[in-house]
Amino acid sequence: MSVVKNINYKVGNFELNIPRFEIVNKGITLLVGESGSGKSTLVDLLVGFRSCREMSWQWNELNYSDLSIEEKQIGLVLQGGFVFPHLTFKECVSFAATARKRKESEWGPELNNYLQALHLQPSILKQKSSKLSGGERQRLALICAFIGQPKFLLLDEPFSALDHENKERSVKLLNNFTEVHGVPALVITHNQSSSLKVSSRIEISHGKLV
Amino acid sequence: MKINPLLVGLFLISPVFILLISYPGFSVVDSSEVFQVFKFTFHQALVSSLLATVFGALAGLSLSSIFDSKKYSFVESLYYAPSFVPVLFVVFSCLNIGNLWQISFKGFWGIVVIHVLINVGLVGALYSKILIHRLSLMNRLSLVQGLGVWRYLRKIVFAHTKKDLLFLFAVVFIFCFTSFSIPLIIGGVNSTTIELLIYEKLVVLGEVEQALSLALLQLLFLVFFLGLINFTQAKEKAITTSWNPFFKNKIFLLVPIFSFIVLFVGLWLSASFSLGWFTELALLPTLIKSLGLALFCGYSIFLFFQFIFSILPHSTFEFFMSVYSSPSTVLIGLALVVVSSVWWQGRWLVLLFGYVLLYVPVLFKMFVQNFLSSLKPALKVSRAMSANYWLRFKMITFPLSYSLCLFLGFLTAIWVLGDYALASLLLEADSTIALVAKNLLRSYRLDQASFVITIIIFCEFIIYLLYKGLAYVGGQKY
Known part of the structure; x- marks a missing residue:
């Protein structure tokens, strides 16, 4: 179990105030809440895009919040599935893998497996990511998160642009990834799929835990 | 590799440090002289930037309605041209046209007209980008919902871009406030700006401490002014890039294109x-x-x-x-x-x-x-x-x-x-x-x-x- 404590962050009129919450070490922790409740702000704080001095994130005897963004080795999917618009599909994946010092001989076969699992054609590899549809971008963002062999997954609305079938495929892939690699995941979603294997659930409302 | 970006900031303000070390003394300039000069500088900058912003915004509306991307790029280049060419060229062209049609480009209004000619196209081009990038979906919705032109301008364009207009106004204001070459050539006796006064104190009279005091006063004013503007600048992100189908009136394209023509006709008139x-x-x-x-x-x-x-x-x-x-x-x-x-x-x-x-x-x-x-x-x-x-x-x-x-x-x-x-x-x-x-x-x-x-x-x-x-x-x- 990783424990996050003392989140006290103010931006404008909004205040995120969470004394403590836990993320399961294995499996998926679901984070739910209405729009504007502070979920994405919480993700930013955990990654390190925003800073909160009092916050501590204890995991495996490490104070994870002391690590730099790069050192945390997080697999991140931002809301909307942000990918690099000037790179092709394959270049985005290659970038994510190279950043974690993986060789193509290692991640190449993995990529093919992910493409198959997510029902993507190999021809998509040459497409510029700016030309992809919203659903394709989101699946690309998911693959980039997995390919880097992260220690932790942070997924902000990873299925919002997907139709029902692609969503089920992505959920199945996520379930499989967390089980096989033993990587904990914090997933934010409005619309929980019944097939998502949730180990724990957290609800936020108006910047506070419910 | 971690380099603190504030070191870049220190590099940018290094001239101030160099001069404070070389000339540690400050010298007070006659306050009535400073006040008159400051008043003139502020007044011409304010009028120039107001006119450039208003006409530039209208020109930007017209530019944003051009659908063909090649035509857009071509017209955009005409918009940018007066602000990209040397100031010397602008002044020279205006003086030539003035000689031909007996128009005097001297003094306050001469400075204002030339400032507007230089900046109106720049404001138009930048504003057009804002209209296209940020208001794209709203433009289409306005068209579909049958909004009238005035309502569109008030409720959509002005309501969503007033901070951007303020920002563009500020950029032109700074350019006009710190303008040196234009007042130097066409200003005249009663048209001294702060920049010219600094130049006079420094180069003509050799009063370095007074020049330094004036320059720091000018810098402080600009930082304060920009600080005010900065807190009002819009922080919205660009949504998409698409032409503006709502505003079909292309007449305001003439505003910056006119300034482009004036400049090049002016040069051609005396071209030897x-x-x-x-x-x-x-x-x-x-x-x-x-x-x-x-x-x-x-x-x-x-x-x-x-x-x-x-x-x-x-x-x-x-x-x-x-x-x-x-x-x-x-x-x-x-x-x-x-x-x-x-x-x-x-x-x-x-x-x-x-x-x-x-x-x-x-x-x-x-x-x-x-x-x-x-x-x-x-x-x-x-x-x-x-x-x-x-x-x-x-x-x-x-x-x-x-x-x-x-x-x-x-x-x-x-x-x-x-x-x-x-x-x-x-x-x-x-x-x-x-x-x-x-x-x-x-x-x-x-x-x-x-x-x-x-x-x-x-x-x-x-x-x-x-x-x-x-x-x-x-x-x-x-």
């Missing part, structure tokens, strides 16, 4: 061409040195901004750049004189630093602040992927910022080619092509001046072709 002047004025070595300096400055700006992007995001530095305006041209020139007095052989290199110090703040405000909103998400995600500095720079920062940095380098090169203000403080007369033109104008050798200015425009066109070539190559690769 004699190849013999080329050798008579010994222009070839001067031209080569000027082109070399311009291209090297352009390249330096290209590298400098790449460096800045590679060490961002940094909220304190971005705030600093949004409120900081480069010090007076004369103050920078004086600081360069101090440095080059220690290293005379390197004065061309010192001049290069001077241009970087002068142009980086204004280029950042005009073009970089908006760009950062699209660069930052890419940098954030790449850091979360654990990409190190070099991988981020090679794969993300450089490709995404290449075309913008190239454009900024191109702008700098053409500005440097036409600058005589900073060059005259550091170099001997006739060291650069712009100094030659200026000295010819001052000695009323107008035919030869027009010939040299035509050469400058031709060289700027060559630089433009070089820029287009590099942009094409970069576009293919990135």
Whole structure:
């Protein structure tokens, strides 16, 4: 179990105030809440895009919040599935893998497996990511998160642009990834799929835990 | 590799430190004199920027309605042209037209008209981008819902872009407030601006401490002014890029196109061409040195901004750049004189630093602040992927910022080619092509001046072709 404590962050009129919450070490922790409740702000704080001095994130005897963004080795999917618009599909994946010092001989076969699992054609590899549809971008963002062999997954609305079938495929892939690699995941979603294997659930409302 | 971006900030304000160390004393200037000069400077800057913003906004509306991207690019170039050509050229053209039609471009209104001619197209082009990028969906919705033009302008355009208009107004205001060349040539006796007063105190009267006091006062005012504006600037991100189908009226295209025509007709009116002047004025070595300096400055700006992007995001530095305006041209020139007095052989290199110090703040405000909103998400995600500095720079920062940095380098090169203000403080007369033109104008050798200015425009066109070539190559690769 990783424990996050003392989140006290103010931006404008909004205040995120969470004394403590836990993320399961294995499996998926679901984070739910209405729009504007502070979920994405919480993700930013955990990654390190925003800073909160009092916050501590204890995991495996490490104070994870002391690590730099790069050192945390997080697999991140931002809301909307942000990918690099000037790179092709394959270049985005290659970038994510190279950043974690993986060789193509290692991640190449993995990529093919992910493409198959997510029902993507190999021809998509040459497409510029700016030309992809919203659903394709989101699946690309998911693959980039997995390919880097992260220690932790942070997924902000990873299925919002997907139709029902692609969503089920992505959920199945996520379930499989967390089980096989033993990587904990914090997933934010409005619309929980019944097939998502949730180990724990957290609800936020108006910047506070419910 | 961690470099604190605030070191860049320290570099940009280094002229102030150099002068405070070299001239530790402050000298109080006659307050009534300062008040009169400040009042005139503020008044002409306010009127110029108001007119440029209003007409520029209308011109921007018309530009944003052009559907064909090639036509759009062509018209956009006409919009930008008056602000990109040397100020010397603008003044010269206006004086020629004035002579032809008995219009006096002197004093307050002369300064205002020329400021508006230079800036109206720039405001229009930048505003058009805002309308297209941010209001794209709202424009379409307004059209579908059958909104009337006035309601569209009030409820959609003005309501959502008033902060942007304020920002554009501020950019033009700073340009007009710190304008040196235009008041110098056409100002007249009762039209002294703060920049001219600083120049007079420093170069003519040798009262360095008074000049320094005035320059710091000017800098403080601009920082305060920009600080106020910055807190009102819109922070919304660009949604999409698409033409504006709502505003179909193209009549306001005429506003900046008119200023483009005025400038080039003005030059053509007195255009004289004699190849013999080329050798008579010994222009070839001067031209080569000027082109070399311009291209090297352009390249330096290209590298400098790449460096800045590679060490961002940094909220304190971005705030600093949004409120900081480069010090007076004369103050920078004086600081360069101090440095080059220690290293005379390197004065061309010192001049290069001077241009970087002068142009980086204004280029950042005009073009970089908006760009950062699209660069930052890419940098954030790449850091979360654990990409190190070099991988981020090679794969993300450089490709995404290449075309913008190239454009900024191109702008700098053409500005440097036409600058005589900073060059005259550091170099001997006739060291650069712009100094030659200026000295010819001052000695009323107008035919030869027009010939040299035509050469400058031709060289700027060559630089433009070089820029287009590099942009094409970069576009293919990135």
